[in-house]
Amino acid sequence: MNNALSMFFQPSSIAIVGVSRNPNKAGYGILKNVIQTFPFKDRIYPINPSANKILNLTVYASLLEIPGSIDLVIFFVVPKDIPELLIQCSQKGVRGVIIESAGFAEVGQEGRLIQERVQKLGQKFNIRIWGGNCMGTVTDELITTFEPIPNEIRLKGSLSLVGQSGYFSGAVVLQCFTERYLGIRKACSIGNRIDIDECDLLRDFLEDEKTKVAAFYLEGLKRPREFINIAKSSKKPIICLLGGQSRVGRQAALSHTSSTTSGSPELLSGLLKQAGIIQVQDFGEFFNIIESFVKLPIPTSNKLAIITITGAGGVIASDIVAQTFLEIPELSAATELALKAIFPPWMPPKNPVDSWPAFELHGLDTALRKIFPILLGDEKINAIILMIACMSVAASFDPEIISSLKGYKKPIITYFVGNKMVKSQWTDIIRRDGGVVFDDINTCVKSIEFLYLWNKFQNREVF
Amino acid sequence: MNNALSMFFQPSSIAIVGVSRNPNKAGYGILKNVIQTFPFKDRIYPINPSANKILNLTVYASLLEIPGSIDLVIFFVVPKDIPELLIQCSQKGVRGVIIESAGFAEVGQEGRLIQERVQKLGQKFNIRIWGGNCMGTVTDELITTFEPIPNEIRLKGSLSLVGQSGYFSGAVVLQCFTERYLGIRKACSIGNRIDIDECDLLRDFLEDEKTKVAAFYLEGLKRPREFINIAKSSKKPIICLLGGQSRVGRQAALSHTSSTTSGSPELLSGLLKQAGIIQVQDFGEFFNIIESFVKLPIPTSNKLAIITITGAGGVIASDIVAQTFLEIPELSAATELALKAIFPPWMPPKNPVDSWPAFELHGLDTALRKIFPILLGDEKINAIILMIACMSVAASFDPEIISSLKGYKKPIITYFVGNKMVKSQWTDIIRRDGGVVFDDINTCVKSIEFLYLWNKFQNREVF
Numbered sequence: 001m002n003n004a005l006s007m008f009f010q011p012s013s014i015a016i017v018g019v020s021r022n023p024n025k026a027g028y029g030i031l032k033n034v035i036q037t038f039p040f041k042d043r044i045y046p047i048n049p050s051a052n053k054i055l056n057l058t059v060y061a062s063l064l065e066i067p068g069s070i071d072l073v074i075f076f077v078v079p080k081d082i083p084e085l086l087i088q089c090s091q092k093g094v095r096g097v098i099i100e101s102a103g104f105a106e107v108g109q110e111g112r113l114i115q116e117r118v119q120k121l122g123q124k125f126n127i128r129i130w131g132g133n134c135m136g137t138v139t140d141e142l143i144t145t146f147e148p149i150p151n152e153i154r155l156k157g158s159l160s161l162v163g164q165s166g167y168f169s170g171a172v173v174l175q176c177f178t179e180r181y182l183g184i185r186k187a188c189s190i191g192n193r194i195d196i197d198e199c200d201l202l203r204d205f206l207e208d209e210k211t212k213v214a215a216f217y218l219e220g221l222k223r224p225r226e227f228i229n230i231a232k233s234s235k236k237p238i239i240c241l242l243g244g245q246s247r248v249g250r251q252a253a254l255s256h257t258s259s260t261t262s263g264s265p266e267l268l269s270g271l272l273k274q275a276g277i278i279q280v281q282d283f284g285e286f287f288n289i290i291e292s293f294v295k296l297p298i299p300t301s302n303k304l305a306i307i308t309i310t311g312a313g314g315v316i317a318s319d320i321v322a323q324t325f326l327e328i329p330e331l332s333a334a335t336e337l338a339l340k341a342i343f344p345p346w347m348p349p350k351n352p353v354d355s356w357p358a359f360e361l362h363g364l365d366t367a368l369r370k371i372f373p374i375l376l377g378d379e380k381i382n383a384i385i386l387m388i389a390c391m392s393v394a395a396s397f398d399p400e401i402i403s404s405l406k407g408y409k410k411p412i413i414t415y416f417v418g419n420k421m422v423k424s425q426w427t428d429i430i431r432r433d434g435g436v437v438f439d440d441i442n443t444c445v446k447s448i449e450f451l452y453l454w455n456k457f458q459n460r461e462v463f
Numbered sequence: 464m465n466n467a468l469s470m471f472f473q474p475s476s477i478a479i480v481g482v483s484r485n486p487n488k489a490g491y492g493i494l495k496n497v498i499q500t501f502p503f504k505d506r507i508y509p510i511n512p513s514a515n516k517i518l519n520l521t522v523y524a525s526l527l528e529i530p531g532s533i534d535l536v537i538f539f540v541v542p543k544d545i546p547e548l549l550i551q552c553s554q555k556g557v558r559g560v561i562i563e564s565a566g567f568a569e570v571g572q573e574g575r576l577i578q579e580r581v582q583k584l585g586q587k588f589n590i591r592i593w594g595g596n597c598m599g600t601v602t603d604e605l606i607t608t609f610e611p612i613p614n615e616i617r618l619k620g621s622l623s624l625v626g627q628s629g630y631f632s633g634a635v636v637l638q639c640f641t642e643r644y645l646g647i648r649k650a651c652s653i654g655n656r657i658d659i660d661e662c663d664l665l666r667d668f669l670e671d672e673k674t675k676v677a678a679f680y681l682e683g684l685k686r687p688r689e690f691i692n693i694a695k696s697s698k699k700p701i702i703c704l705l706g707g708q709s710r711v712g713r714q715a716a717l718s719h720t721s722s723t724t725s726g727s728p729e730l731l732s733g734l735l736k737q738a739g740i741i742q743v744q745d746f747g748e749f750f751n752i753i754e755s756f757v758k759l760p761i762p763t764s765n766k767l768a769i770i771t772i773t774g775a776g777g778v779i780a781s782d783i784v785a786q787t788f789l790e791i792p793e794l795s796a797a798t799e800l801a802l803k804a805i806f807p808p809w810m811p812p813k814n815p816v817d818s819w820p821a822f823e824l825h826g827l828d829t830a831l832r833k834i835f836p837i838l839l840g841d842e843k844i845n846a847i848i849l850m851i852a853c854m855s856v857a858a859s860f861d862p863e864i865i866s867s868l869k870g871y872k873k874p875i876i877t878y879f880v881g882n883k884m885v886k887s888q889w890t891d892i893i894r895r896d897g898g899v900v901f902d903d904i905n906t907c908v909k910s911i912e913f914l915y916l917w918n919k920f921q922n923r924e925v926f
Contacts, residue, residue, distance in 0.1 A: 029855075147856075165773055170854050174854055175881050175883065178883035178884060217775060245782045246781055246784075248791050249785065251813075252774065255813060255817065282903050282905045283878075310631040311628055312626070312628035312630075312631035312706060312746075315716045316704070319706060321711065322708075322710065389631065391633050392610055419634075419637040420637075420638065439902065440745050442745045442747065
């Protein structure tokens with residue numbers, strides 16, 4: 001509890017200003033999520049001057065009526081009301097507020113003036129301010145956002161996220177849970193960054209024992225030098241999607257989260273790279289690289305084997321690998337010999353391991369259970385891409401084979417092509433069991449390269 | 464029927480050598496698919512010396528026992544038996560054979576010699592040879608492959624495909640049907656190209672009225688100059704994924720389909736580009752670009768609008784567009800005025816059209832039904848990317864809106880981020896109704912750019 005941001009992540013009591021009786025309103029959603037997750041039910045204080053009870057909790061008319069002190073206040077009220085409410089917060093000993101309402105600097109001059117006033121009051125009263133124009137937090141201990149996060153889909157884990165954009169942050173969390181089966185430690189939507197910014201959170205994530213991977217979607221860095229300095233000492237992967245790098249993108253960012261970036265995007269990108277920060281360019285890549293770092297072990301060399309049911313997969317993977325720092329080495333004599341026992345004599349195994357003759361001979365499942373241990377046991381091979389065609393020839397494929405190979409501590413990524421019904425079922429099983437599946441070969445290869453290069457950087461073998 | 468390849472696509476009779484009673488064997492699958500699709504059931508002749516009836520058809524002991532002439536013969540027998548069988552074919556007036564068995568030049572010297580002999584006999588007897596080491600054909604009129612293609616998933620359409628790889632060709636067809644809802648006109652797996660090659664098929668596709676888009680996966684071009692010459696006159700989009708461009712990829716291609724490419728990959732790629740051929744680098748891109756050309760109208764300018772529920776989507780899309788030949792123009796005065804009626808006064812609409820304030824005001828579905836016609840009616844906007852966050856705020860989204868906008872003849876691509884259950888359901892509905900959804904913004908933008916650049920090329924406004 002002595003952490004600088006503990007009032008946001010582990011508050012001792014919570015007041016919510018702007019709760020609503022209407023289940024479709026954000027002011028209801030916030031309260032519902034807090035009740036679902038906050039352990040001290042008697043220290044949740046909904047505020048609404050025109051309601052008595054909501055969700056079985058006593059509703060207070062104002063902050064000042066609440067008995068005892070308040071640690072964290074969540075606001076979903078119009079911006080112009082907030083300065084006055086901050087004065088009440090200071091009287092109640094509040095240490096932090098989360099402002100989820102929009103309508104600040106992102107909408108123009110009037111909002112900008114309110115935002116400045118809120119910022120100054122926070123400094124004056126020593127109250128840390130989170131937001132506004134944000135979606136709050138989704139952590140493994142507390143949910144303060146308004147988006148419904150049912151317990152059935154929620155997964156606890158080692159990923160900590162920052163998203164400047166509200167809806168995008170919410171959507172990222174939902175996609176992490178439901179599509180990628182990624183558990184969240186702390187997902188933080190920070191919006192206009194009136195006070196709390198990515199530097200505060202990066203510091204928090206690096207100190208936090210439960211955070212393994214830190215990821216950021218930002219529309220410009222608020223304190224670039226500080227962010228880079230903190231990142232430099234990180235032993236954890238930091239993944240960053242920086243929006244607003246182009247002229248049109250910058251204008252869009254301005255009206256979105258009132259972010260402005262000065263200076264050259266190329267220079268900033270170079271500085272982030274020097275600090276070891278992994279940069280991605282797109283939402284799709286954001287999910288893929290995060291998933292790779294959270295789920296996969298780091299390869300200790302650039303040497304990759306391909307196991308494929310279709311020769312075309314091996315050919316295209318080879319072409320893509322040729323454009324990276326990775327390598328598809330020839331098989332060692334011992335590995336080739338071991339594989340030969342599974343392959344018919346007329347098709348000696350090579351890398352890429354085009355395995356259909358072995359599949360025809362033994363059945364696909366049996367052959368894979370022999371091929372995988374041979375390749376993973378070879379110390380010269382440090383990562384594997386498996387390519388399966390979802391068609392009758394692969395009917396015996398058991399997606400659970402992937403999780404059974406975790407003990408080898410080498411990254412395995414699976415690519416499926418073919419019948420969607422089979423493809424999506426197998427993808428879901430592998431992802432649920434902690435494995436990685438991507439829908440194109442380029443992403444499979446590049447993800448392994450990202451892991452490999454990050455490790456090189458950590459060892460200071462910089463390119 | 465006077466087409467050069469009509470014996471393959473519309474044969475008057477079919478014999479299958481190597482049929483099997485075992486439903487798991489390819490020799491059974493071929494027969495089953497032919498029975499399912501070939502209209503003249505009394506002109507299907509299964510050949511197997513040790514069977515009487517399979518699938519209710521009379522089985523013949525040899526080709527020579529079949530009454531009357533035979534147009535097309537499909538082989539699934541060991542390569543060494545084929546030369547002798549070709550002599551029988553010549554006696555029966557056969558015009559074409561499809562060899563689906565593997566074991567030719569791709570496995571070494573012995574296979575290479577058989578392949579050469581088969582090739583020479585084909586020339587001698589004037590029999591066109593398709594394959595070997597291939598999966599035959601899946602057309603809207605006939606299926607000769609062994610992979611089960613149930614009628615429930617089969618879609619007829621305007622896409623014609625060539626895949627050199629067997630399993631990959633089969634998997635592509637299954638994925639086109641089940642995941643992308645792409646109808647096939649002619650899907651052709653040509654394997655080792657003993658005779659029939661991509662030039663024969665490109666010529667066929669360009670002459671074929673029902674083919675709208677032609678796509679090729681090839682491990683090297685057999686007759687590059689010829690292919691490029693045919694392509695030059697094409698008014699149809701030709702999409703090409705060329706495997707074996709790198710050293711390791713080339714070696715993999717050699718043992719896969721015995722393909723060898725001489726000369727520089729860069730030079731070849733340049734020549735293909737000059738001929739207007741659209742080149743892709745990966746399986747994922749292959750599907751995405753094919754789907755875009757089959758389903759979407761061609762934009763007549765490079766001007767794009769973004770409709771997004773999350774500002775972050777507009778920011779990232781802008782950054783990606785900035786790296787292309789596309790442009791996100793400012794809204795015209797008339798369009799801005801029309802949109803203003805839907806937006807709250809504190810959030811004037813811009814392009815990217817960050818629409819959540821309009822969604823909050825009218826509900827998402829109602830707002831979209833107002834915004835789309837305004838943007839699509841603006842002649843300065845020729846394509847739209849729609850970005851929807853699959854979360855509670857978008858609950859009223861109706862994916863059928865996309866197909867209702869087809870009359871505007873402008874490409875619309877949708878991107879979803881968020882809850883997978885919702886995401887995959889909406890994706891499926893839009894794709895089934897002929898629309899396009901991609902899983903990252905980069906693919907959305909680049910696909911529109913591919914359409915735009917192809918059109919520029921067709922109009923000889925070459926870059």
